[in-house]
Amino acid sequence: MTQQPEPVATCQATEYEVSILLEGDINRSVFVITVQYRGGGRWAVTRHGACLxxxxxxxxxxxxxxxxxxxxxxxxxxxxxxxxLAREAAPHVAVNGHTAMDAYRRFLAAP
Incomplete structure (x- = not known):
C-alpha cells in the first residue's frame, strides 16, 4: 500500500477593505468598500449588499x-x-448625504 503524502495547508487572501479614511477613524467602518474574492480568479467590489x-x-x-x-x-x-475601481469609488461613498471625502475633510479640520 502506497502512503499518501500529508496535505499542506494553504493561505489565501479573500477580502480587502478600501477607504480614504484612516484605520483608526471612528467613521471608517461606514464608508468602507470591500473587495471580495468570488472564485475563479474573479473579485467583486461590494458595499452593503450592492456590487460596483x-x-x-x-x-x-x-x-x-x-x-x-x-x-x-x-x-x-x-x-x-x-x-x-474600489479606490476610485472610495471618496464618493455616501452615508446620510455625507461622502467619505466630507468625513475626511472634517477629520483634517478637527483641532
Whole structure:
C-alpha cells in the first residue's frame, strides 16, 4: 500500500477593505468598500449588499442562482481592476448625504 503524502495547508487572501479614511477613524467602518474574492480568479467590489459595476454604478447583488452571465461579466474583475475601481469609488461613498471625502475633510479640520 502506497502512503499518501500529508496535505499542506494553504493561505489565501479573500477580502480587502478600501477607504480614504484612516484605520483608526471612528467613521471608517461606514464608508468602507470591500473587495471580495468570488472564485475563479474573479473579485467583486461590494458595499452593503450592492456590487460596483464596470460602469461605476452600484446595483443590488442577486442571489447566486439568479445572477445572469451578462451581469457577472460587468461585476466581476481581476484583482487589480477591482482594487482600482474600489479606490476610485472610495471618496464618493455616501452615508446620510455625507461622502467619505466630507468625513475626511472634517477629520483634517478637527483641532
Amino acid at each position: 459595476g464596470i460602469n461605476g454604478e452600484w446595483s443590488r447583488e442577486a442571489i447566486p442562482s439568479e445572477r445572469e452571465d451578462d451581469w457577472l461579466a460587468t461585476h466581476r474583475f481581476d484583482l487589480d481592476t477591482a482594487l482600482r
